[in-house]
Amino acid sequence: MIDKAELFLSTLNRSKNTVETYRQALERYFSIAGEELSDEAYENFLPSLRDLSPSTQAIIRSAVMGLYQFSRVGDIANRSRLNKHYLKKNKTNDVTFNKRGIEKVLKFCDTLKGDLLELRDRAFILTLADSGFRISELCSLNRGMIDWDEQQVLVIGKGDKPKVVRLSRRSLGAIRDYLRSRAEMDGSSGKPLISIPLFVQHGNIKKVKRMTPDGMRKSVKMRILEAGVKPETIRIHDFRHYFVTTVVIATGGNLKIAKELARHENIRTTQRYSHYAEDELDHAYDDIFNQR
Numbered sequence: 001m002i003d004k005a006e007l008f009l010s011t012l013n014r015s016k017n018t019v020e021t022y023r024q025a026l027e028r029y030f031s032i033a034g035e036e037l038s039d040e041a042y043e044n045f046l047p048s049l050r051d052l053s054p055s056t057q058a059i060i061r062s063a064v065m066g067l068y069q070f071s072r073v074g075d076i077a078n079r080s081r082l083n084k085h086y087l088k089k090n091k092t093n094d095v096t097f098n099k100r101g102i103e104k105v106l107k108f109c110d111t112l113k114g115d116l117l118e119l120r121d122r123a124f125i126l127t128l129a130d131s132g133f134r135i136s137e138l139c140s141l142n143r144g145m146i147d148w149d150e151q152q153v154l155v156i157g158k159g160d161k162p163k164v165v166r167l168s169r170r171s172l173g174a175i176r177d178y179l180r181s182r183a184e185m186d187g188s189s190g191k192p193l194i195s196i197p198l199f200v201q202h203g204n205i206k207k208v209k210r211m212t213p214d215g216m217r218k219s220v221k222m223r224i225l226e227a228g229v230k231p232e233t234i235r236i237h238d239f240r241h242y243f244v245t246t247v248v249i250a251t252g253g254n255l256k257i258a259k260e261l262a263r264h265e266n267i268r269t270t271q272r273y274s275h276y277a278e279d280e281l282d283h284a285y286d287d288i289f290n291q292r
Helices: 002-010 016-033 039-049 054-071 076-086 099-109 116-131 135-139 169-181 183-187 213-226 238-250 255-262 267-271 274-290
Strands: 152-156 162-166
Touching: 002 016, 002 054, 016 039, 016 054, 039 054, 039 076, 054 076, 099 116, 099 213, 099 238, 116 135, 116 169, 116 213, 116 238, 135 213, 169 183, 238 255, 238 274, 255 267
Parallel strands: none
Antiparallel strands: 152 162
């Protein structure tokens, strides 16, 4: 069956990257459902997709459905019905993401203390997760924008409204380690330190040049892979989801605090995370009454 899958992939008129993505999707299918192609095997496979993002679900489903159609196996109408049953959209529009994967990446990033690239990526990723920055916001910061005494940054949000972003001791420590290691480079730039970008490009770049969001995305994805997590299971924005979720859980579901720390304009946006507080109540009950 794996040979047939390779034959199917060879017939696709898609980019090299798309074909490789389909190959990974089919490998996931075979690892869960075995090499059987049947409506029953397909139904048994679908629940494994529920924790993935909608876009990742769609890619995997498209690859597997394509293989079934290529192999002329089963009933396409029945598989479509199964898709709607198992992967229907969440009516409450709750936020879902690979929380365990994020935590694994953060644990790995805590160990990145080698060269400038490692120190930069460590500081960037830990700050994403601990402060709820959007990637474009974090890339736009200059060194002088950090208030080290108050442990915060003032950013201009939607509608040109200034908002305070608080920084954790962990992220501030990682930023200090990074800036200390590039002190010579910044000092020889001829620019005031306060105007130098907080996160810059390294390697063969002689000038102090700001990291772009696209460049930083590639670096973060590389660290996700190095952490042993499949990059397609984590979106960069999931680090912000992780931040809001952590606040909701830690405050016992206080959405007002979560709204302010996440800088949401509307409480309805924050309410999409409320199910995580309910999950914590379930765990607390289980710990109290079922672990005796």
